[in-house]
Amino acid sequence: MRQYKIIVEKNPDGYVAYPLGLKGVVVGQGDTYEEVLSDVKSAIRFHIETFGKDVLDIDPPILEAFIAEAGVEA
Numbered sequence: 001m002r003q004y005k006i007i008v009e010k011n012p013d014g015y016v017a018y019p020l021g022l023k024g025v026v027v028g029q030g031d032t033y034e035e036v037l038s039d040v041k042s043a044i045r046f047h048i049e050t051f052g053k054d055v056l057d058i059d060p061p062i063l064e065a066f067i068a069e070a071g072v073e074a
Contacts, residue, residue, distance in 0.1 A: 002056075005065045006040055008033065019044055021062045023055040 004019040015036035017028045026047045028040025048055060 004044060005062055006037070007065070008036060020065055021056075021058045022047065023058065024051060 004021060006017050006019050008015060008017045010033075014029060014031045015033060017030075017036045017040040019026055019040060022044065024047060026040070026043045028036050028038075028043045030036035030039050
């Protein structure tokens, strides 16, 4: 079993999640935290089955992920 770092965002309409370290776009969504995790895991499996194990070859690998906030004048 391979472990993935997953970003989960909560917004007024529910949750959105996406994994780090995969080639391509993979997104899950749900009304609860548990639903979004289940959906994104299913999306990861589908992505790998569809596009092959080459989507896993990210170099360099992601060791840690952080959330940062920065003010930007527009």
